[in-house]
Amino acid sequence: MDSAITDNNQGYQVDRTEKPSLNHSLMPPCQVACPLHMEIREYIDLVAQGRTMEALQVIRSGNPFPSICAYVCTHPCEDACRRSQIDKPIAIRASKRFALEFGGDRMIQAEAETTQQERVAIVGSGPAGMACAHYLRKLGYPVAIFEAHSELGGMLRVGIPQYRLPREVLDTEVQRLTQMGVEIMTNTRVVSLDLLFDMGYKAIFVTIGAHQSLRMGIEGEQSTGVIDGATFLREVNLGLKPSLGEKVAVVGGGNVAIDAARTALRLGADRVNVLYRRSRAEMPADHTEVEQALEEGVEIMFLVTPTRIERRNGRLSVTCIRMELGDADDSGRRQPIPVENSEFDEEFDTLIAAIGQVPQTPGDFRVGIGRGSTIEVDPVTLTTNRPGVFAGGDAVTGPATVVHALAAGKLAASRIDDYLRHRYPLTREETRGNLTGDLLPETVDMIRKVGRLEPPVLSPEARAVDFKPVELVYDWETATNEARRCLRCGVGAEILFQDKCATCLTCLRVCHYHVPYLDASGTIQIPVDQCQACGICVAECPAKAITLRKPYDRRHITEELDHIFKSAAESKLETLIIGFCCQYGLFGTGTLASLWRGAKAGVWVVPVLCMAKVEGDHLLRAFEMGAEGVFIAGCGEQCARENTEFWVRQRVEKVRKTLAQIGLEPERLQAFVPGAVDEDPAGELDKFVEKVGGFYLASLVTQEVKS
Amino acid sequence: MIVAEQKPLEEIRRMITPYNRVLILGCGTCMTVCDAGGEREVSFLHNALRLAQVKSGTGNHTFSEYTLKRQCDTEFLDLLAGRTYDLDAILSLGCGIGVQTIAERFPGLPALPGVNTSFMGVTKESGVWDERCAACGDCRLEETAGICPITRCTKGILNGPCAGTKNGKCEANQDMDCAWILIYKRLEQLQQLEKMRRYYPLRNFGTIPRPKRIVSKAVTAIGVNDG
Numbered sequence: 061m062d063s064a065i066t067d068n069n070q071g072y073q074v075d076r077t078e079k080p081s082l083n084h085s086l087m088p089p090c091q092v093a094c095p096l097h098m099e100i101r102e103y104i105d106l107v108a109q110g111r112t113m114e115a116l117q118v119i120r121s122g123n124p125f126p127s128i129c130a131y132v133c134t135h136p137c138e139d140a141c142r143r144s145q146i147d148k149p150i151a152i153r154a155s156k157r158f159a160l161e162f163g164g165d166r167m168i169q170a171e172a173e174t175t176q177q178e179r180v181a182i183v184g185s186g187p188a189g190m191a192c193a194h195y196l197r198k199l200g201y202p203v204a205i206f207e208a209h210s211e212l213g214g215m216l217r218v219g220i221p222q223y224r225l226p227r228e229v230l231d232t233e234v235q236r237l238t239q240m241g242v243e244i245m246t247n248t249r250v251v252s253l254d255l256l257f258d259m260g261y262k263a264i265f266v267t268i269g270a271h272q273s274l275r276m277g278i279e280g281e282q283s284t285g286v287i288d289g290a291t292f293l294r295e296v297n298l299g300l301k302p303s304l305g306e307k308v309a310v311v312g313g314g315n316v317a318i319d320a321a322r323t324a325l326r327l328g329a330d331r332v333n334v335l336y337r338r339s340r341a342e343m344p345a346d347h348t349e350v351e352q353a354l355e356e357g358v359e360i361m362f363l364v365t366p367t368r369i370e371r372r373n374g375r376l377s378v379t380c381i382r383m384e385l386g387d388a389d390d391s392g393r394r395q396p397i398p399v400e401n402s403e404f405d406e407e408f409d410t411l412i413a414a415i416g417q418v419p420q421t422p423g424d425f426r427v428g429i430g431r432g433s434t435i436e437v438d439p440v441t442l443t444t445n446r447p448g449v450f451a452g453g454d455a456v457t458g459p460a461t462v463v464h465a466l467a468a469g470k471l472a473a474s475r476i477d478d479y480l481r482h483r484y485p486l487t488r489e490e491t492r493g494n495l496t497g498d499l500l501p502e503t504v505d506m507i508r509k510v511g512r513l514e515p516p517v518l519s520p521e522a523r524a525v526d527f528k529p530v531e532l533v534y535d536w537e538t539a540t541n542e543a544r545r546c547l548r549c550g551v552g553a554e555i556l557f558q559d560k561c562a563t564c565l566t567c568l569r570v571c572h573y574h575v576p577y578l579d580a581s582g583t584i585q586i587p588v589d590q591c592q593a594c595g596i597c598v599a600e601c602p603a604k605a606i607t608l609r610k611p612y613d614r615r616h617i618t619e620e621l622d623h624i625f626k627s628a629a630e631s632k633l634e635t636l637i638i639g640f641c642c643q644y645g646l647f648g649t650g651t652l653a654s655l656w657r658g659a660k661a662g663v664w665v666v667p668v669l670c671m672a673k674v675e676g677d678h679l680l681r682a683f684e685m686g687a688e689g690v691f692i693a694g695c696g697e698q699c700a701r702e703n704t705e706f707w708v709r710q711r712v713e714k715v716r717k718t719l720a721q722i723g724l725e726p727e728r729l730q731a732f733v734p735g736a737v738d739e740d741p742a743g744e745l746d747k748f749v750e751k752v753g754g755f756y757l758a759s760l761v762t763q764e765v766k767s
Numbered sequence: 768m769i770v771a772e773q774k775p776l777e778e779i780r781r782m783i784t785p786y787n788r789v790l791i792l793g794c795g796t797c798m799t800v801c802d803a804g805g806e807r808e809v810s811f812l813h814n815a816l817r818l819a820q821v822k823s824g825t826g827n828h829t830f831s832e833y834t835l836k837r838q839c840d841t842e843f844l845d846l847l848a849g850r851t852y853d854l855d856a857i858l859s860l861g862c863g864i865g866v867q868t869i870a871e872r873f874p875g876l877p878a879l880p881g882v883n884t885s886f887m888g889v890t891k892e893s894g895v896w897d898e899r900c901a902a903c904g905d906c907r908l909e910e911t912a913g914i915c916p917i918t919r920c921t922k923g924i925l926n927g928p929c930a931g932t933k934n935g936k937c938e939a940n941q942d943m944d945c946a947w948i949l950i951y952k953r954l955e956q957l958q959q960l961e962k963m964r965r966y967y968p969l970r971n972f973g974t975i976p977r978p979k980r981i982v983s984k985a986v987t988a989i990g991v992n993d994g
Contacts, residue, residue: 562796602799676811
């Protein structure tokens with residue numbers, strides 16, 4: 061069993077009342093897409109409530125170096141996000157960064173205990189190596205990292221420019237590795253693995269990255285003034301300032317090419333041209349990065365490739381040829397074909413070739429090398445042809461992303477553990493199913509469109525002059541509003557108690573999204589891939605047969621009520637007013653957030669995740685416990701849901717009728733749905749409190765008279 | 768489906784006054800569908816009764832709640848057999864049939880009706896129910912194009928419409944469709960308007976014997992379950 065790692069992943073339970081056995085939620089597409097399978101839906105939901113510290117806890121439990129991912133992750137999760145069917149995906153990476161900054165990530169300390177004897181050597185300190193070291197330490201192994209450069213980080217250090225990943229962030233994570241007791245040997249190039257075994261290491265993880273740039277294979281490539289992308293970035297990142305001249309060409313269309321172009325601009329080049337042989341659509345570089353590069357003044361020449369370089373009078377004369385797109389090749393991209401007689405010459409001072417990299421594995425490692433100079437490994441065990449030697453990261457996959465490398469490092473740690481403990485490598489058992497499938501057009505039509513909120517960035521003028529981080533962090537309001545766009549895929553309603561279901565069709569009738577349907581055999585089905593988890597059918601079901609797949613709300617509200625009752629009894633307040641307040645809106649992070657925990661005399665807040673989850677029973681219970689007044693407050697117009705107000709008003713009316721029959725003033729129960737901006741929710745609430753106070757006094761007088 | 772309506776809280780409270788330990792018993796079939804006595808309503812009533820007791824300061828009731836799949840078969844009621852020893856009464860949120868079945872099954876225990884059984888009908892929309900059948904025992908829907916004049920005509924006349932129809936509405940209620948106009952329109956659609964020309968002799972509802980019994984099994988043991 062990969063105990064520690066599995067525990068680490070599943071140990072998170074923010075909600076203590078939640079019983080895992082009742083959690084029938086499915087893995088949402090974002091989590092499936094994430095190589096680390098982070099609990100994205102959970103932390104986005106916590107961000108939406110402004111609970112950043114808990115969000116940070118969830119993030120930390122699934123990712124060894126989230127602060128790095130928060131800056132540079134290529135976010136495959138966002139590409140998988142089903143919100144893109146409605147408008148645009150959730151800004152997951154930016155939300156993560158918000159949670160880290162505002163949840164106190166800087167304060168996090170790492171620690172680990174040594175419980176095992178076998179020492180493990182890690183060759184290379186890129187994200188894969190660092191992740192592997194992190195998890196091996198968690199498992200209790202003594203770990204040493206060998207790094208050829210002067211500092212840890214691999215491509216994070218020498219490849220990614222500082223404006224994308226500030227070095228303090230990387231340094232902090234490296235610092236935590238040291239805290240955990242990882243032995244770090246920098247400026248140490250490993251040339252032979254035998255030596256490491258001789259030194260007493262029982263297992264070796266080879267993660268040397270892919271630092272060797274591919275050659276363009278054209279005439280004049282060796283001229284002075286031609287440099288490859290990886291070398292260029294490495295030199296800049298290690299503190300050198302290469303002189304580039306005024307006009308710089310960058311060949312390639314990947315992230316390295318864009319990084320090189322933007323770096324060249326920051327080094328003072330007047331004009332930077334990217335030459336890419338295909339068109340914008342085929343460009344593998346991150347879309348946002350390309351946008352930002354264009355804003356900063358980088359020019360991209362599409363469908364152009366250099367064919368010859370000649371050094372003349374201290375400058376480079378580059379002959380280029382225009383291309384057109386032919387049929388799709390194996391990679392699915394359309395193949396560029398040179399257009400005849402379309403050659404033209406262009407003068408540059410420097411040409412940076414960034415057309416791809418391959419790993420360069422020392423021959424003395426004696427590991428099997430496969431296609432593209434990558435190290436061959438067993439995909440399950442990550443073992444190479446040599447016993448005790450494991451490999452991962454770019455060295456195995458070719459140039460890939462940080463998060464893939466982290467995942468490889470994490471897997472390697474568990475496989476090395478298996479190897480050292482003489483266990484058959486277990487593939488992790490995932491008890492939850494994956495949520496697959498697209499939203500149906502009729503569901504999409506009913507979902508409120510809420511545009512994506514991007515984090516602020518420095519202006520192109522301000523950022524192109526130095527290496528300050530380009531992207532800034534969200535403020536509270538923007539972050540919570542952005543996170544509230546999440547569709548909560550996979551936690552939707554299910555008919556948990558089929559035997560109770562009377563097939564009354566209430567769910568089918570009340571669902572705003574037209575999700576429940578009657579199947580051919582006459583049974584109600586609530587397809588999980590369509591359900592928006594608004595919870596209205598859960599509360600409306602007359603048989604109480606429906607629950608959400610993460611059914612903690614009902615119990616949570618009851619427990620919270622009990623808690624308030626106890627606290628209020630201790631504080632001996634004269635009037636007790638209980639408010640069921642949506643945690644996504646004003647009462648979470650907005651103007652009334654201070655109400656949380658009785659900041660206003662006599663007013664106690666039961667936090668709910670959407671007021672649609674408050675049922676008549678809860679309201680009656682609040683009165684029974686001694687509340688003089690009860691109110692429900694929603695998040696108003698910012699709400700990502702439809703129709704909740706209607707159902708809340710239905711329930712309020714029903715309870716008011718009952719109150720009247722009991723002899724209580726119906727006005728003691730109120731629903732606030734803050735809508736228009738000019739309305740003052742605090743004022744409305746004050747009025748309500750005053751009114752309830754009046755009822756209370758009146759009832760005291762009546763009692764006096766009676767007695 | 769049988770449609771019912773929960774009794775006003777005051778009436779329920781008055782009914783249970785003599786009994787301390789009351790089981791609120793829901794029914795998982797019709798009463799669930801018509802929002803009168805499913806598990807949710809049982810729980811709501813339970814809370815409301817407790818609140819009423821707290822606020823009024825009178826009464827010393829302890830309540831329990833349970834919902835059966837159906838109250839109209841004693842086999843389901845058998846599930847309660849072990850639970851009745853500490854009860855003083857059962858407040859049934861089943862229809863009148865349920866209440867009587869409880870009374871039969873638990874002879875020593877008062878069975879109280881928590882709902883007014885109203886009619887047999889359909890769900891018009893969420894939260895709205897309409898009467899459709901009077902269980903008259905002599906169905907003529909074939910002749911009236913599938914629209915029942917007994918339940919849907921205010922007067923229940925068999926040879927309509929009467930002179931009180933106006934713009935397709937009933938004189939008794941401006942919002943209510945005249946059943947006979949509906950019948951006419953539908954017969955027209957079915958090209959069976961000649962059925963409007965026929966005269967239907969009056970029916971003597973008084974001759975229908977009560978209580979009714981239907982026996983569908985071919986051989987019956989005489990003398991068993993008589994009455």
